[in-house]
Amino acid sequence: MNAPDKLQQLLSLTRKPFPQSRKVHVPGTQDGVHVPMREIALTNGETVTVYDTSGPYTDPTAHINIRQGLKPVRSEWVAARGDTEAYTGRSRVALDDGGKHGPNGEDMADTRIEALRAEAAALQRTPLRAKPGGNVTQMHYARQGIVTPEMEFIAIRENGKREWMRAYLGDAEREARLKGNPLGARIPDIITPEFVRDEVARGRAVIPANINHPELEPMVIGRNFGVKINANIGNSAVTSSIEEEVEKLVWSIRWGGDTVMDLSTGKNIHTTRDWIVRNSPVPIGTVPIYQALEKVGGVAEDLSWAIFRDTLIEQAEQGVDYFTIHAGVRLAQIPMTAKRRTGIVSRGGSILAKWCITHHKENFLYTHFEEICEIMKAYDVSFSLGDGLRPGSAADANDEAQFAELRTLGELTRIAWQHDVQTMIEGPGHVPMHLIQANMEEQLKHCHEAPFYTLGPLTMDIAPGYDHIASAIGAAMIGWMGTAMLCYVTPKEHLGLPDRDDVKQGIIAYKIAAHAADIAKGHPGARARDDAMSKARFEFRWRDQFALGLDPQTAEAYHDETLPKDSSKEAHFCSMCGPKFCSMKITQDVRDYAANQGVSEGEALARGMAQKSAEFKATGGEFYVPLDALTTKKA
C-alpha cells in the first residue's frame, strides 16, 4: 500500500483498536482456521477474551486496501472441496446501477460516477458456482457428515475462551443460583465442530457464507448459539467515495454487528455492493426485490420473474450471503390486512402485494420458489424468508394475516430444506410484551425450528425517537425465548434516515438485548465478562470498567464529565456518592478488617465484634477521604 493511499484510509476508516485490547487468533485443526478474538488486558493482570465481529479493521498490524478488498481467507477452503467452477459470469449492465428508467434520466455518462464504477469493477472477482448439478451449501455438507473449516471456525469462535470463563465464574453456589432458563434451547457446555454440523444439518442453524464471499469470517445463526444482531446500512443519496460506503460497514461491525444488510436503493447499488462485500468480514444480506424494482423504474406491477432471477444471480455472483425473499406473501392473504390499523408495512411485502393485486396472480416468488432454491444452492446463499405481512403497530400484532404468512414460510422452509438450502425466518415488528411468546411458539411450531430473525419487536408505538429502546425490550425477551438473530432498530425508526451515531445507538441497544438474552438462556460463559466488570467495579479499576464495557469511549467520557483528572481513574470512590458514601468501599473495608483478624468476616462477627468497635473506629478515618481529595489525590 502506498503512503497517500494509507493516509486516505486513516482519514476515513475507523481503525483504532479498542482500549487495552489486542486481536488474537485461535488456531483450529483444519488448514487456514485462525479464529479472531479480542483480548482485553486488565490492569490486575487478568485477560478477558470476547467475541469479535470487527474483522481486521481493529488490528493495527493488518494491511488493508479497500480497493483490493480483504484477504480471501475462505478461498482455499472452497477450492479444496473441488465442487465449484469459475465462470465468466453475468455481464454487468448499466441498469444494475439503476437510473435508466428513473424519473431523472440516465447519468451513466457522468465521468465521476464512471470512475467510481471502475474502482468497483476492479474489485469484482471472477464468480464461482457449483459444478453442474452440484450443491455447495453448508447444509448439504453437514447432511453428508462433513465438518467444513467454516464449522470448525464457528465452534472455536462460539466457545471463546470457555475454559477461562468457567474458571473465572467459579463459585458453585453462584452458578447454581444463576443457572439460566433456556426455554427449550439446548446449548452444550462446549461447542464442538460436530455440534455445529449437526445443528446446520437439522436446519436449526444457518451459516451464511456465499462461496463468492471468501473474505468472510464465518459465523452461525441458531438458537443454540449466542444471539446475534444485524445492522442495516444503505448507500448515500449521492455516492461519494468507496471510503464513505465501506466506513458504514466498518462502523457497524466495530460496535458489534454480526451481519450487515445492505438495503441500498436508487442509483449505484451494484457498485456500492461490490465495495461492501469485498471489504466485509461479516455476512452481507440484501433484499433483492429492491434492486429489481429499480430495474423496472419503480413500477411494482412491471416486475417479472426474469428480472428478479437475473438480479438474484447478479447478487449471488457478487457474494451476498443471504437474501430476504418475500415468498410468503400470498394473494389470498392480502385481504386479511384490510382491517388492520396500519395495513402492510414491509416494503417488500407491499411491493409484492401490489403486484399480486394488480395482476390478480399468485406471488411470483412463491410460484418460482424451487427455481430460487436452485440458484441458492449453486452459491450457498441462505434464505431469510421475509415477513411481508408483519404488523406495523401493536394493534395489528399476531393477527390472521401475520400467522397465515408464518405458516406459508414454514411450508417454504420444508421445500428449501429438500434442496439443502439454509433458511431462516424473519419476524415482527410490533408486538406488545405479552404476545411475544406466542410469536416464538408459533414460529418454532410452524417453521420446524429454522432460526428466527426478528425486527425488534417494538413493545409499544408512542416512542418515536426512542424506538431502539422500545424495541430492545422486545428483542431481549424474544432473544431469550429463542430468536437467533435480532435486527436492530435505530432512534430514527419511523422518522428519518439514521446517521452514524444513530447506527451506533441502535447497535449498542441490540448488543444489550442479545447479551441479556444469552445470560437468561444460560449460555455458558456469557456472564464471565459481566463478572469481570463487577469485580473491576468493586476494586475501583475504572479503566478496566471502561475497557470491559460495550462502548469504552462513551463510558470514559461520562466519567470524565465529573472527574476529568487521570488520577480519578485510580480513585477508590466515584462522583455519584463521593468518598463518604461509597458503599463498595465500606464493604471492602469490612472485609479487609475481617481478613486482618485472620478470620472470615462471618467468623469475626460471630466471635463478637462489640469489643472491637473502638479499634474499628480508629481505622475509620481513611474511609472518608476529604472532598478536596477528589481533585488532589494521586495514584
Next chain:
Amino acid sequence: MNAPDKLQQLLSLTRKPFPQSRKVHVPGTQDGVHVPMREIALTNGETVTVYDTSGPYTDPTAHINIRQGLKPVRSEWVAARGDTEAYTGRSRVALDDGGKHGPNGEDMADTRIEALRAEAAALQRTPLRAKPGGNVTQMHYARQGIVTPEMEFIAIRENGKREWMRAYLGDAEREARLKGNPLGARIPDIITPEFVRDEVARGRAVIPANINHPELEPMVIGRNFGVKINANIGNSAVTSSIEEEVEKLVWSIRWGGDTVMDLSTGKNIHTTRDWIVRNSPVPIGTVPIYQALEKVGGVAEDLSWAIFRDTLIEQAEQGVDYFTIHAGVRLAQIPMTAKRRTGIVSRGGSILAKWCITHHKENFLYTHFEEICEIMKAYDVSFSLGDGLRPGSAADANDEAQFAELRTLGELTRIAWQHDVQTMIEGPGHVPMHLIQANMEEQLKHCHEAPFYTLGPLTMDIAPGYDHIASAIGAAMIGWMGTAMLCYVTPKEHLGLPDRDDVKQGIIAYKIAAHAADIAKGHPGARARDDAMSKARFEFRWRDQFALGLDPQTAEAYHDETLPKDSSKEAHFCSMCGPKFCSMKITQDVRDYAANQGVSEGEALARGMAQKSAEFKATGGEFYVPLDALTTKKA
C-alpha cells in the same frame, strides 16, 4: 408577581406547553377536586387525553411564583378532616444544612448562602401534625371506609378519558386478540373512588401525601393502577439559586416523573428541600439517613436514634411524602454479603451495615421501628422500605442476603400496617431476565402485596453509558409482573452525576418501560394513545405523530434532519423509504381503490381482480411521486 421576577422565571423554568396540547381539569364530586390532564388536539379533529405529571408548569395560564410556592390545593381537604393541629414545629438549626462537622469547616456566615436560606425560610409553612393520639394516613381513613378527596382525585386521574379510549379502541376482534395478561393483577374496567379506597385499605396501594405537602396533586402507587416511575434529583455542588434547584424538579415531571426523590447530600439540603417541596405537584421522597449522616460529620458509627428521629421530624414537617428507611438491614444478615462479588452497594445499606458492625448491635432503625411508625402516622409519610442488601451485580442477584432482607421487610410491613402506615417495598437492582419473576413472586409472597418499587433491574453489567437501556428491559418485565413503581436509571449510572439530558434520557426510557408494562397487563385504555399514533402514521399526519409521542421535540427534530421543510410534514411518504417504496401508502391506495368500487378490499379481490388490473395500473402513476417532490411538494 412583578415583572423582573417573571422574567427571571421565564429564563430559568421550563414552562412551554407540549405541542398541540392544553391543560384540562376534570371535576370530581368533592370540593376542590379538579384533576389535571393533558389534551392533545389532533389535526383530524380528534382529541387524545393523557395522564399528566407536569403540574401547573405546563399551563401557560397558571401564575407561578416559586418564592411563594404552588397553590395549596389540598389544604382545605386536610383542614376539613379536623384531625390535625398547627404547631410551632422544630426550630431550624444550622446543622440542618450541613457543614458544621464537615471536613472543610462551617460557612454559615457566608452572606450569599444566608440570603438563599432566608428565601427558603420564607417558603416554609407552619407545620401540621395529627392531634394527640391521632392518625392522619390515607390508609387509616380507607380502613374506616372514608373516601377522601385524594382518593376521588386519583380515581379520575387513573381513569383518564376511559370512555373515549374504549370507543377509540373499538374493534372487538382486535381487543380479544390484544387482551392483556395481568399475571395476577386485578385492574377493573373503571377505577372508582371506592376501588382506590379498598386498595389503600388492603395495603396494595400507597398514596404518598404528607399533610404538610398541600401543593400535591395526589397519585397512587399500586399494581392495580398504571405503573409509575420515579426520578432522582440532588442538589448542586454549590447551591446557586432557587430557580436552578426547582428547575430540576420541573424538568423531571415534565417528561413524566410520577414522584421525585431528593437525594441531596452535603450542604444546604434543608434549604433545597424547602424549595423543592413547596414547588412540587408530585410526591417527594427522601432517604433521611443521608441527612442524618451529614449531621454527624459523615461518621456512620456516630449515628444515633436521637439524631435520626430529629431528622425524620424535620423532613416530615417540611412535607416529604415518603421516606426510604433501611430497617431491613439486620446485623445477622451482614455476613451473608461477604462472599458477594460486589458486597453491599446500597448507600443506606452500607452506612447501616457499618454502624451495626462497629457497635455489634442490631440496626437502630429496626429496633425503633414502631417509634418511626408513630412519626409516619402523625404526618402521613409513607414508608419505602429500603433494600439495603440489594445485589450490585448480576452475580449477586437473588442471593441469601437479598431474600433474607426481603423477608424482614415483610415483617416490618405487617407492623407498619398495624399502625395504618402506608408502605411500599424497594427492590433490586441487578437481576438477569430469567431471575426477575422470582423477585416479584418472593416480594408478593413475603410482603403481602405491598407495592413493589424497583430500581431497574439491570439485566446485565457490561453496558456502562447505556444502563438506562440495560435496566429498562428489566423494568418493563418486572412492571408487567407486578411492580408498581420503577425507579429510573440514567445513562450515567455507575459513571458520574447525571446532567439535564441524562435525567431526560432516564425518564423517557422508564416511561417506555412503564407503558410497555401497562399494555402487557391489559390496563384498560393503555393502548389508546398507541392506536392514535398508529392511525396518525398510517394517515401521514406527521405533526400528530410528534404530538402523540413521549418526546415531541426530539421526534420532530429527527424528522427535520432528513426532511426539514414544513411541507414535508404533510407529505404522504417519509425519508426512510421515499415516495416509491412507501408501503403504508400502497396499502392505503389498495383500500382507496377497493372503496371506489363500492366494496371492501376483500370483496373486490373475491370478485376477481384480474380484469381490473389495467385500470389499477392506470392509477399507479400517482403512487410514485418523483424524487424531487421531496423538496418541491407543497401542502
